[in-house]
Each structure stands twice: as structure tokens, then as C-alpha cells.
Amino acid sequence: MKKQLDLTLYLVLDPLLCGGIDGMVTTTKIAVENGVTAVQLRSEQEYSGKNWYDAAQALKEVLSRTQVPLFINDHVDIALAIDADGVHIGQSDLPVDVTRRLIGTDKWLGLSVSNQSQLENVPWHLVDYLGIGPIYPTATKKDAAAATGIAQLKELVKAKQCPAVAIGGIGVNNLTEVIQTGIEGIAVVSAICGQANLAKATSDLISKIKQAK
Amino acid sequence: MKKQLDLTLYLVLDPLLCGGIDGMVTTTKIAVENGVTAVQLRSEQEYSGKNWYDAAQALKEVLSRTQVPLFINDHVDIALAIDADGVHIGQSDLPVDVTRRLIGTDKWLGLSVSNQSQLENVPWHLVDYLGIGPIYPTATKKDAAAATGIAQLKELVKAKQCPAVAIGGIGVNNLTEVIQTGIEGIAVVSAICGQANLAKATSDLISKIKQAK
Numbered sequence: 001m002k003k004q005l006d007l008t009l010y011l012v013l014d015p016l017l018c019g020g021i022d023g024m025v026t027t028t029k030i031a032v033e034n035g036v037t038a039v040q041l042r043s044e045q046e047y048s049g050k051n052w053y054d055a056a057q058a059l060k061e062v063l064s065r066t067q068v069p070l071f072i073n074d075h076v077d078i079a080l081a082i083d084a085d086g087v088h089i090g091q092s093d094l095p096v097d098v099t100r101r102l103i104g105t106d107k108w109l110g111l112s113v114s115n116q117s118q119l120e121n122v123p124w125h126l127v128d129y130l131g132i133g134p135i136y137p138t139a140t141k142k143d144a145a146a147a148t149g150i151a152q153l154k155e156l157v158k159a160k161q162c163p164a165v166a167i168g169g170i171g172v173n174n175l176t177e178v179i180q181t182g183i184e185g186i187a188v189v190s191a192i193c194g195q196a197n198l199a200k201a202t203s204d205l206i207s208k209i210k211q212a213k
Numbered sequence: 214m215k216k217q218l219d220l221t222l223y224l225v226l227d228p229l230l231c232g233g234i235d236g237m238v239t240t241t242k243i244a245v246e247n248g249v250t251a252v253q254l255r256s257e258q259e260y261s262g263k264n265w266y267d268a269a270q271a272l273k274e275v276l277s278r279t280q281v282p283l284f285i286n287d288h289v290d291i292a293l294a295i296d297a298d299g300v301h302i303g304q305s306d307l308p309v310d311v312t313r314r315l316i317g318t319d320k321w322l323g324l325s326v327s328n329q330s331q332l333e334n335v336p337w338h339l340v341d342y343l344g345i346g347p348i349y350p351t352a353t354k355k356d357a358a359a360a361t362g363i364a365q366l367k368e369l370v371k372a373k374q375c376p377a378v379a380i381g382g383i384g385v386n387n388l389t390e391v392i393q394t395g396i397e398g399i400a401v402v403s404a405i406c407g408q409a410n411l412a413k414a415t416s417d418l419i420s421k422i423k424q425a426k
Contacts, residue, residue: 049287049306074262077289081311093262098294 003069006037007185017193034202042073114145134168140189179212216282219250220398230406247415255286327358347381392425
């Protein structure tokens with residue numbers, strides 16, 4: 001059965017920041033216990049097919065006992081191989097229509113957009129949610145576009161026709177203004193991955209999101 | 214209908230050496246006209262999902278008018294997206310059984326092996342051919358294993374239970390001893406990609422292979 005799509009706090013796992021597969025598994029367990037509502041596996045480093053597969057399988061196992069869906073970034077073959085809950089693609093990945101054809105209608109499909117022109121080209125009937133960003137400058141994504149900022153985010157939130165998460169440089173100190181644009185949730189990498197106290201980092205984010213809503 | 218698997222001269226295309234998608238298309242056309250029997254798309258550089266898809270589609274189009282099959286290196290999703298003739302995987306890619314499950318039985322599956330121990334672990338019922346190498350030191354594959362050499366190649370050819378191509382640093386000047394191990398064919402990258410006279414480079418290789426057999 002398809003898991004629920006709750007974008008409130010969407011964790012993007014980075015193998016390097018988390019310290020490999022074991023680190024990602026631990027991070028996921030603690031983050032989910034403390035309120036994370038969706039998890040994505042993404043690697044900004046070179047990561048072999050075998051590494052992707054092993055990591056995705058380990059994460060699927062952890063999340064199988066929860067209602068939290070697992071998304072695979074870009075690698076549709078890995079998502080199919082482990083029967084992930086969804087795929088997240090960017091503007092330079094496989095086209096949306098091709099991705100949807102490969103994954104069928106039983107998996108969630110997320111798409112990154114950075115600006116109005118990309119938003120206007122979203123095939124809304126094929127996409128389940130958007131990742132909008134980077135909102136602020138970010139160090140965790142090599143090929144990130146220029147920062148969107150809050151003013152542009154507001155416009156994009158107004159124009160979008162499906163739920164969305166904001167991503168890029170978001171943490172406890174700046175998430176209030178992001179959430180107050182009306183967006184459904186935020187996605188974080190370094191605000192959780194690699195944090196010394198994962199439970200506190202996660203629950204602080206959740207409290208702040210609830211306050212802001 | 215499944216194309217025939219003829220490993221005599223197997224061209225591995227490199228986008229950088231060929232000069233992008235247009236260069237790969239031109240290289241493929243001329244190489245196939247001059248005797249290449251199989252083509253693989255591989256990229257040793259960072260190559261986005263969109264690039265893989267566009268390149269694979271362009272190559273499929275060229276080869277659709279021929280009996281020459283198109284293989285996609287590692288990226289099973291791309292192979293599925295364009296309905297390629299086959300997939301080639303290495304020891305660090307998705308496991309053989311997972312790959313076979315994803316591509317079904319209508320696509321060819323090739324596997325790279327470098328030594329006796331890898332050969333002993335080949336699931337023969339799942340694999341259609343092997344790529345054995347690198348035979349000689351090579352500059353076109355970043356993560357290549359140590360060179361196999363002719364003596365070890367002979368042992369591997371004796372022990373294998375399916376057809377194979379030898380790969381890695383093979384050209385007109387050293388292919389005779391490779392072919393005389395009894396292997397079905399050779400795979401080349403730089404012996405064709407980037408050569409000033411693609412037709413001559415290809416037909417010279419074909420003549421030499423025929424002489425050696």
C-alpha cells in the first residue's frame with residue numbers, strides 16, 4: 001500500500017555527511033523517531049550502483065516499520081530495484097514523462113524547480129510534489145542553482161498546483177519565514193545529517209515548524 | 214525482435230573522446246558501416262540523466278536501421294527508458310540478479326570480470342556475455358583493475374561458460390595475440406573514438422581480427 005505523503009520535515013540523506021550506510025541508517029532511525037515525515041537518499045559524491053543499492057535496501061528496511069516513505073534521488077533503477085516509495089528528480093535528470101512511465105502510478109514522483117520558468121513547465125498531472133530551492137545558499141549540493149530567496153519563494157508557492165517542500169540552507173534559525181510562505185514543509189540535509197545530537201536537531205526543527213504554521 | 218549478439222568488434226563510446234552526442238552518432242554510423250558488430254554507451258565523466266537519455270536515444274535511432282545491438286553501461290534505467298538491446302554492468306554496479314530482474318529476459322546482459330575469482334562467481338544462467346579486462350593498461354577507464362595480460366586471459370577464456378570480449382588497451386598492433394586466445398572478439402574505445410579516420414581505423418581492426426582468427 002502506498003505510504004502517505006507528508007512533507008512537513010523531509011530529510012535528504014547524504015552518505016558522506018552521515019558517515020556511510022550505517023550512519024544513514026542511524027540518522028534515519030533517530031530522525032524518524034523525532035518527527036521526520038519523509039526520507040530521500042541522495043549522493044553528491046561518486047557512488048557506485050552497488051553502494052546505491054546497498055544503502056537504499058538498508059534504508060528501506062528501517063523505514064518498512066514506519067509510515068515514512070523512502071525517496072530515491074535521480075536513480076530510477078535503484079528505486080525500481082528496491083521498490084522504493086518514490087523518486088525525486090531534478091531538471092537535468094531523466095525527463096518527467098519518462099520517469100513516470102518507468103515507475104508507474106504506484107510511486108510518488110517529486111521534481112526540483114528553482115524559478116518561475118521551470119514552474120511553468122511542470123507537467124502537473126505527472127508530478128506529486130515539488131522541491132523548491134535552493135532558498136538560501138547551500139554547500140551540500142554541487143550543482144545547485146542561484147538562491148531563490150523568500151520573495152521569489154512566495155511567488156512560486158502561489159503559482160504551484162501541488163504540494164511542495166522548500167530546500168537549501170534551511171535550519172531552525174530561518175525556517176519560520178519559509179513556512180510562513182504557506183509551503184507544506186521543508187527539506188534539510190545538514191540541519192540533521194552530521195549533527196552531534198540528532199534527536200534534538202530533529203525535534204527542534206519540528207517544534208519550530210509547528211510554531212510557524 | 215532481439216538483435217543478434219556478435220562480439221567480433223564491440224565499440225564502447227565515450228562522449229568526451231567522441232565530442233558529445235553528435236560525435237558519438239557520427240562515430241557509430243561510420244564504425245557500423247565499416248564492420249563494428251556491437252555498440253555500448255559508457256561515460257567515465259559526470260554525465261546527467263538527461264545527457265544519458267538524449268545520447269542513448271540518438272544512438273538507438275542510428276542503430277535501429279541495423280542489426281547492431283546497443284548496450285547501456287551500468288544505467289539500467291536509461292536502458293529501460295529507451296528500450297536498449299542490452300545492459301553492461303561491472304563488479305561495482307547493481308548485482309547481476311537484480312539487473313536481470315529489472316531488464317527481463319529480452320535484453321542482453323554483459324558483465325565485466327578481471328580475474329579468476331570474479332569469473333568463478335559469475336551466475337552463468339543470468340549472463341549473456343563477459344567483458345574481460347583490462348588486458349593492457351588503459352587510460353580511458355578511471356576505475357580499471359590491474360592489467361590482466363595475455364597469460365591470464367588464456368586461463369579465463371578456457372574457464373568461461375559464455376561468449377566474451379577482451380577490453381583494455383587493445384588496438385591493431387596487439388589484437389592478434391588477444392584473438393588467438395580463442396576469445397570471441399575485442400572491445401575498443403580509443404582505437405576508434407577520436408581517431409582522425411574512423412572508417413580506416415575500424416576496417417583495419419576488422420581485417421586484423423579476421424587474419425588472427
